[in-house]
Amino acid sequence: MTTTVAMASLWLMPYIASFRAEYPETNIKLVASDAVLDLTEDRIDVAIRYGNGDWPHLDSAFMFGVKFFPVCSPSYLSSFPVNSIEELRGARLLHLEGPAAPYSEWEWWFASNGVELGKLGAQLSFNNYPLLVQAAVAGQGVILAWGNVIDDLIDSGALVPMLSGYTPANQSYYLVTNRRRALRDEAKVFKKWLMARTAHLR
Numbered sequence: 001m002t003t004t005v006a007m008a009s010l011w012l013m014p015y016i017a018s019f020r021a022e023y024p025e026t027n028i029k030l031v032a033s034d035a036v037l038d039l040t041e042d043r044i045d046v047a048i049r050y051g052n053g054d055w056p057h058l059d060s061a062f063m064f065g066v067k068f069f070p071v072c073s074p075s076y077l078s079s080f081p082v083n084s085i086e087e088l089r090g091a092r093l094l095h096l097e098g099p100a101a102p103y104s105e106w107e108w109w110f111a112s113n114g115v116e117l118g119k120l121g122a123q124l125s126f127n128n129y130p131l132l133v134q135a136a137v138a139g140q141g142v143i144l145a146w147g148n149v150i151d152d153l154i155d156s157g158a159l160v161p162m163l164s165g166y167t168p169a170n171q172s173y174y175l176v177t178n179r180r181r182a183l184r185d186e187a188k189v190f191k192k193w194l195m196a197r198t199a200h201l202r
């Protein structure tokens with residue numbers, strides 16, 4: 001199976017561990033790649049993709065949506081408490097570059113909430129989301145949380161919301177299979193299992 005580096009490292013690994021505990025004889029090869037792989041050429045049975053669910057020659061099943069909201073470490077929040085979106089503009093905002101950036105960058109989030117971000121000072125940017133998350137956990141600034149993806153870090157208290165509420169994404173995560181090739185029995189079991197385990201997110 002394949003998905004992005006962020007999804008593989010921040011969300012999927014516990015599910016794979018649980019599945020292997022229930023189905024120890026099933027072999028799994030996880031290909032983490034931010035490039036969109038061709039399921040036929042790369043012999044991929046199952047993929048998790050972010051989008052509108054419409055991909056040529058692929059069947060997609062809705063898994064869950066994403067909620068965006070600003071989070072930081074408890075130590076950063078204690079040093080820079082905010083009470084409004086306007087105040088948040090003065091925080092140390094950490095930025096994402098790369099394929100996922102258009103869906104979750106600060107300019108989009110502020111505009112979606114009716115606030116102009118304005119000119120920013122020196123920036124700290126990362127080319128993948130797991131690095132961005134690590135920087136926030138280390139107290140280096142504020143990131144946009146991908147709600148339903150990094151909930152474990154929020155539940156543990158490693159990251160805390162800076163404001164109440166969230167902004168829904170205009171795209172979602174889907175479990176994708178190849179319409180042009182029969183799905184192997186092991187992949188059918190995994191697909192059914194994962195969709196059942198994530199039902200609470202829908």
